[in-house]
Amino acid sequence: xxxxxxxxxxxxxxxxxxxxxxxxxxxxxxxxxxxxxxxxxxxxxxxxxxxxxxxxxxxxxxxxxxxxxxxxxxxxxxxxxxxxxxxxxxxxxxxxxxxxxxxxxxxxxxxxxxxxxxxxxxxxxxxxxxxxxxxxxxxxxxxxxxxxxxxxxxxxxxxxxxxxxxxxxxxxxxxxxxxxxxxxxxxxxxxxxxxxxxxxxxxxxxxxxxxxxxxxxxxxxxxxxxxxxxxxxxxxxxxxxxxxxxxxxxxxxxxxxxxxxxxxxxxxxxxxxxxxxxxxxxxxxxxxxxxxxxxxxxxxxxxxxxxxxxxxxxxxxxxxxxxxxxxxxxxxxxxxxxxxxxxxxxx
Amino acid sequence: xxxxxxxxxxxxxxxxxxxxxxxxxxxxxxxxxxxxxxxxxxxxxxxxxxxxxxxxxxxxxxxxxxxxxxxxxxxxxxxxxxxxxxxxxxxxxxxxxxxxxxxxxxxxxxxxxxxxxxxxxxxxxxxxxxxxxxxxxxxxxxxxxxxxxxxxxxxxxxxxxxxxxxxxxxxxxxxxxxxxxxxxxxxxxxxxxxxxxxxxxxxxxxxxxxxxxxxxxxxxxxxxxxxxxxxxxxxxxxxxxxxxxxxxxxxxxxxxxxxxxxxxxxxxxxxxxxxxxxxxxxxxxxxxxxxxxxxxxxxxxxxxxxxxxxxxxxxxxxxxxxxxxxxxxxxxxxxxxxxxxxxxxxxxxxxxxxxxxxxxxxxxxxxxxxxxxxxxxxxxxxxxxxxxxxxxxxxxxxxxxxxxxxxxxxxxxxxxxxxxxxxxxxxxxxxxxxxxxxxxxxxxxxxx
Numbered sequence: 117x118x119x120x121x122x123x124x125x126x127x128x129x130x131x132x133x134x135x136x137x138x139x140x141x142x143x144x145x146x147x148x149x150x151x152x153x154x155x156x157x158x159x160x161x162x163x164x165x166x167x168x169x170x171x172x173x174x175x176x177x178x179x180x181x182x183x184x185x186x187x188x189x190x191x192x193x194x195x196x197x198x199x200x201x202x203x204x205x206x207x208x209x210x211x212x213x214x215x216x217x218x219x220x221x222x223x224x225x226x227x228x229x230x231x232x233x234x235x236x237x238x239x240x241x242x243x244x245x246x247x248x249x250x251x252x253x254x255x256x257x258x259x260x261x262x263x264x265x266x267x268x269x270x271x272x273x274x275x276x277x278x279x280x281x282x283x284x285x286x287x288x289x290x291x292x293x294x295x296x297x298x299x300x301x302x303x304x305x306x307x308x309x310x311x312x313x314x315x316x317x318x319x320x321x322x323x324x325x326x327x328x329x330x331x332x333x334x335x336x337x338x339x340x341x342x343x344x345x346x347x348x349x350x351x352x353x354x355x356x357x358x359x360x361x362x363x364x365x366x367x368x369x370x371x372x373x374x375x376x377x378x379x380x381x382x383x384x385x386x387x388x389x390x391x392x393x394x395x396x397x398x399x400x401x402x403x404x405x406x407x408x409x410x411x412x413x414x415x416x417x418x419x420x421x422x423x424x425x426x427x428x429x430x431x432x433x434x435x436x437x438x439x440x441x442x443x444x445x446x447x448x449x450x451x452x453x454x455x456x457x458x459x460x461x462x463x
Numbered sequence: 464x465x466x467x468x469x470x471x472x473x474x475x476x477x478x479x480x481x482x483x484x485x486x487x488x489x490x491x492x493x494x495x496x497x498x499x500x501x502x503x504x505x506x507x508x509x510x511x512x513x514x515x516x517x518x519x520x521x522x523x524x525x526x527x528x529x530x531x532x533x534x535x536x537x538x539x540x541x542x543x544x545x546x547x548x549x550x551x552x553x554x555x556x557x558x559x560x561x562x563x564x565x566x567x568x569x570x571x572x573x574x575x576x577x578x579x580x581x582x583x584x585x586x587x588x589x590x591x592x593x594x595x596x597x598x599x600x601x602x603x604x605x606x607x608x609x610x611x612x613x614x615x616x617x618x619x620x621x622x623x624x625x626x627x628x629x630x631x632x633x634x635x636x637x638x639x640x641x642x643x644x645x646x647x648x649x650x651x652x653x654x655x656x657x658x659x660x661x662x663x664x665x666x667x668x669x670x671x672x673x674x675x676x677x678x679x680x681x682x683x684x685x686x687x688x689x690x691x692x693x694x695x696x697x698x699x700x701x702x703x704x705x706x707x708x709x710x711x712x713x714x715x716x717x718x719x720x721x722x723x724x725x726x727x728x729x730x731x732x733x734x735x736x737x738x739x740x741x742x743x744x745x746x747x748x749x750x751x752x753x754x755x756x757x758x759x760x761x762x763x764x765x766x767x768x769x770x771x772x773x774x775x776x777x778x779x780x781x782x783x784x785x786x787x788x789x790x791x792x793x794x795x796x797x798x799x800x801x802x803x804x805x806x807x808x809x810x811x812x813x814x815x816x817x818x819x820x821x822x823x824x825x826x827x828x829x830x831x832x833x834x835x836x837x838x839x840x841x842x843x844x845x846x847x848x849x850x851x852x853x854x855x856x857x858x859x860x861x862x863x864x865x866x867x868x869x870x871x872x873x874x875x876x877x878x879x880x881x882x883x884x885x886x887x888x889x890x891x892x893x894x895x896x897x898x899x900x901x902x903x904x905x906x907x908x909x910x911x
Contacts, residue, residue: 269507272492272495272499290629291628291630293628293652294625295625296620304612306630306651321492321493344685346627346652383610384683386515410894423515425616447895
């Protein structure tokens with residue numbers, strides 16, 4: 117009897133120990149999980165800066181819908197500090213071009229150690245959505261870059277930015293949704309990218325610099341500043357490649373040299389009967405030729421257009437100065453309008 | 464503590480530790496990352512790009528599933544969507560391929576397409592998960608072509624075309640959302656273009672097909688709420704769909720003739736308030752006062768869930784409805800009638816008494832609970848609203864000449880009419896006002 121009860125007690129003790137240890141292991145896994153994120157965030161935080169941009173008030177964006185009830189305030193860029201990152205120890209700061217766009221009176225950078233510095237806008241590249249700032253500093257920390265060739269769809273990544281007060285960081289985990297986008301220049305991520313954290317670093321679990329998170333457009337009628345889970349990140353290798361020119365003051369606009377109709381289209385219009393024009397750029401060729409918002413572009417030089425992507429592809433095959441015949445459905449009318457292609461102004 | 468006991472304890476702790484997967488002990492985040500990479504790669508290989516949407520191969524001989532609304536369009540302008548015999552699709556190699564549209568399920572929003580393999584060709588494909596075993600909180604991946612990204616332009620540096628992979632969790636199960644009667648809710652990023660693409664578990668198996676998202680302010684981007692049609696529902700329909708259905712269409716099942724109430728004393732369940740005469744429900748032995756407990760073993764929590772479960776089987780399937788009658792529990796065998804033919808088109812064969820009209824669309828107040836603009840949130844395929852030419856995003860100004868103050872103005876008017884009668888909505892679309900006349904139908908589910 118005594119033996120049995122001691123055995124039972126031992127069994128109970130062992131069971132209890134095993135259960136407790138399983139719980140401890142669960143907790144350990146969770147701690148390791150959180151630790152994995154935290155280590156990467158800590159590394160990124162050391163190079164993430166807060167940027168205050170003093171700019172002339174922006175024009176109210178065109179309402180996204182004719183009723184105006186959907187556009188308005190949601191499309192406005194909040195008047196709050198944005199993020200950037202240190203790319204070289206002697207005061208070189210990269211950020212998204214989008215962040216310093218507009219008529220800028222002055223830029224102030226809060227470094228990770230809290231020091232506030234006036235920054236000079238040195239150069240930019242609109243197509244890459246990259247701008248370079250300079251502050252007077254030496255010995256700033258930088259991140260080791262990841263090798264773009266090692267990036268895989270499914271990699272866990274963290275988008276890091278500075279909180280609006282500039283003290284703490286914001287971190288948004290996600291994965292690489294596609295490892296090669298924008299002709300291999302960018303990766304696509306599902307991390308939450310919004311006004312504010314854009315321009316900061318995206319790091320992998322080692323805390324290595326994958327790239328700089330890219331713009332949230334105010335121009336597009338389709339995006340109104342809301343994160344969709346589809347974001348783009350300019351690769352670290354491309355940042356490095358563009359850096360020497362930017363340091364010399366290069367000011368490169370985006371689609372320069374590319375043919376351009378001068379319309380905004382609805383990328384969500386999926387009726388499959390053409391590309392829907394949401395607005396025309398004042399003074400650009402489409403408007404001068406008589407294209408109107410609401411038009412459905414159904415063909416270009418006889419090539420059938422099913423959606424906005426088709427239209428972009430068809431136009432990109434042509435040269436500036438070419439005249440294209442654009443077939444349009446406007447309400448119940450069918451029109452064919454010749455449009456001479458202009459040059460993309462890059463914004 | 465004796466030395467023996469200490470040793471035994473140490474051994475027990477060690478063995479518990481050894482039971483953990485080695486990778487999790489090393490670094491659980493890396494283990495997750497590795498799994499996501501593997502599953503992403505495997506599912507991307509079986510992914511199919513459709514013009515404005517997504518699809519997934521489910522067999523090596525070329526069966527592909529996508530959404531009905533991807534291959535049939537939305538049938539704007541009051542026309543029933545035309546079903547083409549073939550559609551053009553592409554895989555990672557971007558070679559245009561012909562997909563034969565074999566059958567489509569307009570209500571369940573699933574279409575079945577067949578690709579023809581070349582001589583000796585075996586397609587990569589993914590297996591089905593048992594979607595009834597999913598758990599809220601479980602990791603899932605959505606694979607698709609959001610906004611058409613990856614489809615036509617911008618191949619990856621290896622010249623192949625890759626879909627986008629996003630990670631999230633199962634947020635909720637068994638949602639009854641408009642015509643998605645039993646859907647999976649996920650926070651994995653799903654956007655326009657993801658439609659028809661797979662939601663997979665971390666074993667790379669098909670949990671569901673992504674098809675709808677909830678959005679705010681007409682802004683059609685992901686809000687963290689996406690809905691997928693569950694794999695098990697698709698499995699119920701697949702055999703008949705492979706045979707081509709009825710003229711390449713397949714209809715959902717329903718039980719006609721039951722007036723149900725959630726006011727059951729025995730919760731959770733629903734109680735039969737009335738059984739309409741000369742209906743299938745009466746034929747099959749339903750009686751007033753029956754408490755419906757389950758359908759094919761799935762618990763029935765409320766009326767919406769009852770409609771939802773039943774809609775996961777095609778018409779003419781036989782289901783087992785478990786009811787409590789007084790102190791007995793009975794199983795009623797019920798052959799389901801066709802939801803689509805009888806109800807959704809407005810051709811009501813035997814309208815039950817007190818029947819109220821419905822449009823098949825849902826409406827949303829811009830500011831819930833307050834007067835202001837009302838927009839059309841969703842239009843069910845083949846519904847009276849769609850046949851009348853109503854579109855999601857339309858702003859409703861008037862109904863039968865009465866100014867629309869809020870969503871309730873519309874619902875009151877619609878429900879005061881009988882199926883077969885009409886309402887005329889004055890709507891604002893793309894800056895133009897137009898009238899949309901809708902011949903009302905009788906709908907089950909939770910549409911307005």
